[in-house]
Amino acid sequence: MNNFVTRLTTRDVALVGLLIAMDIVVARFLSFGVWSVRISLTFIIVFFMAAWFGPVVGGIAAAIADIAGTLLIGGAGGYFVGFTLSAFIEAFIYGMFFYDRKISFWRILCAVLINIVVVDTLLNTFWIMWLYRVSFWSVFPVRILKEALMIPIQIILLSTVSRNTVLDTLKNHVRLR
Numbered sequence: 001m002n003n004f005v006t007r008l009t010t011r012d013v014a015l016v017g018l019l020i021a022m023d024i025v026v027a028r029f030l031s032f033g034v035w036s037v038r039i040s041l042t043f044i045i046v047f048f049m050a051a052w053f054g055p056v057v058g059g060i061a062a063a064i065a066d067i068a069g070t071l072l073i074g075g076a077g078g079y080f081v082g083f084t085l086s087a088f089i090e091a092f093i094y095g096m097f098f099y100d101r102k103i104s105f106w107r108i109l110c111a112v113l114i115n116i117v118v119v120d121t122l123l124n125t126f127w128i129m130w131l132y133r134v135s136f137w138s139v140f141p142v143r144i145l146k147e148a149l150m151i152p153i154q155i156i157l158l159s160t161v162s163r164n165t166v167l168d169t170l171k172n173h174v175r176l177r
Contacts, residue, residue: 054099
């Protein structure tokens with residue numbers, strides 16, 4: 001269980017809080033789209049939450065960001081617990097692939113593909129179908145196209161930010177063990 005949960009110091013809690021705040025700002029103010037298709041770069045922040053703090057803490061932080069962002073700023077359709085579950089699962093998957101592990105292209109590829117296929121394409125499409133009472137096939141074609149376009153974008157961006165020495169230095173400086 002120690003591989004999934006990390007013990008948090010006061011500095012860690014502050015950094016997690018900062019990442020949650022960044023997630024809220026990016027999700028609410030730097031995202032665009034319509035009710036069934038949204039494009040956002042929050043996956044980068046969720047990646048750091050999970051890679052730095054593990055699948056459980058990263059998942060909880062992503063869920064808190066979803067809840068707080070929706071309740072503080074609002075969103076299309078209001079709060080819906082399904083998207084909070086999706087946020088937790090996405091971070092949990094990233095944590096399973098990246099927490100206390102060497103980040104490689106193959107790990108990034110696998111994590112992105114699993115998240116995009118399982119969480120973004122299937123689960124989130126199901127939530128949209130359920131929330132807005134539309135048929136699965138009325139939203140699925142547009143969502144699958146958007147997600148297919150996001151695969152290379154996510155792989156390139158996560159590969160780039162995971163090699164950023166400044167961010168790695170920040171993590172090592174803040175997370176003194």
